[in-house]
Amino acid sequence: MPGVLGCAILAFAGLGLGCTTSQQAAGFSAAPITGGTPSPGSVSIVEVRLDGERHCTGTLVHPRVVLTAKHCLQGPLQNDPYDVSRVSVVMEDAFGMRTTLTVQGLQVPPGLYAVTSTGFTGSIVGNDIGFLELTHAVVGTPPLSLQSQAPTPGQMLTVLGFGEDDDGDAGVRQKAMATIGQVDAGTFQTEAVACEGDSGGPLLDVSGVILGVISYSTEPMGMTACGSATAMLVANRMDDWADDLQAFIDGLAPDDAGLGDAGLGSDSGFLDATPPTPPGTTPGELGGAGCQCNAGLDEGSSKAPPHPLSLFFLVFTGVFLLRRRSLS
DSSP: OOSSBOOOOOEETTEEOOOOOOOOOTTOOOOOOOOOEEOTTOTTEEEEEETTEEEEEEEEEETTEEEEOGGGTSOTTOSSOOOGGGEEEEEEOTTSOEEEEEEEEEEOOSOOEEEETTEEEETTTTOOOEEEEESSOEESSOOOOBOOSOOOTTOEEEEEESSOOTTSOOOSOEEEEEEOOOBOSSEEEEESOBOTTOTTOEEEOTTSOEEEEEEEEOSOTTSOOTTOTTOEEEEEEOTTOHHHHHHHHHTOOOOTTTTOSEEEETTTEEOOSSOOOOTTOOTBBTBSTTOOTTTTOOTTOOSOOOOHHHHHHHHHHHHHHHHHHHHO
16 A cells, blocks of 8 residues: 555456556545554455465454455465465464464356456456465454445445555555445445555455455556556445355355464463463473373372482482592
């Protein structure tokens, strides 16, 4: 974002294309956002990566489901989503600690789409939605819910994402305020407060519910629209997608690990099943997995056996004292 999300430059198939365009809605004045701020506490907002590289933004909407944009999971003129092995999710807690989560399933609405000088063409307009199935559940982080009410012009929103800021840097979760302008079937528009890497990120209403998902920006192909007064952000409406999300949740594969092996704690950051090993030590050296701290103890014993050297010194001291006494 310029200061936050910047322009919705889309990373199609790993390519950073310029923002797409359409005519500005009549009567809508796009006031640029220029002062976005970091949002470290918004831990439900995650990075979506392709081939290990920053690609898009997503939102945890279920302990094992991340909501993002279709174009983040399927390239233009492609019949199918990317191979699931290429996609991963990175969660970041309020202290900046990051954990990579594996993805085992993707779902997007069917149909091809293309990118032209006037924006998206094909069935993706109003259907730029994708779901990711995490291998294990995230614990300690409340998922966000979808808004069932239609958006209205003049409604204030918070836009979040990991995309580029004013300096062209990405990877920091930021937020900006925006106002809904034109509302269409399947989409609505706000100021152009999103940039490359923010696609798929949420637009939240004042109650923190997801009203829309960042889709694209309205500027001529190749032009930078981050904060442009002539550009607008086009978001996919979420008020008609609750049933689709529930159907996806109902079809999730079992989580063999129960609550999963990674999560976000409200106070202590990520809760890993295996604590990180401090530098210069080996697993089990300080306890935990692989620890042999109590090896050789009788059941119920709370003391470690004496070291062999300590036994030697005890015997040596006893012999020395006895010899000294016999000589006196």
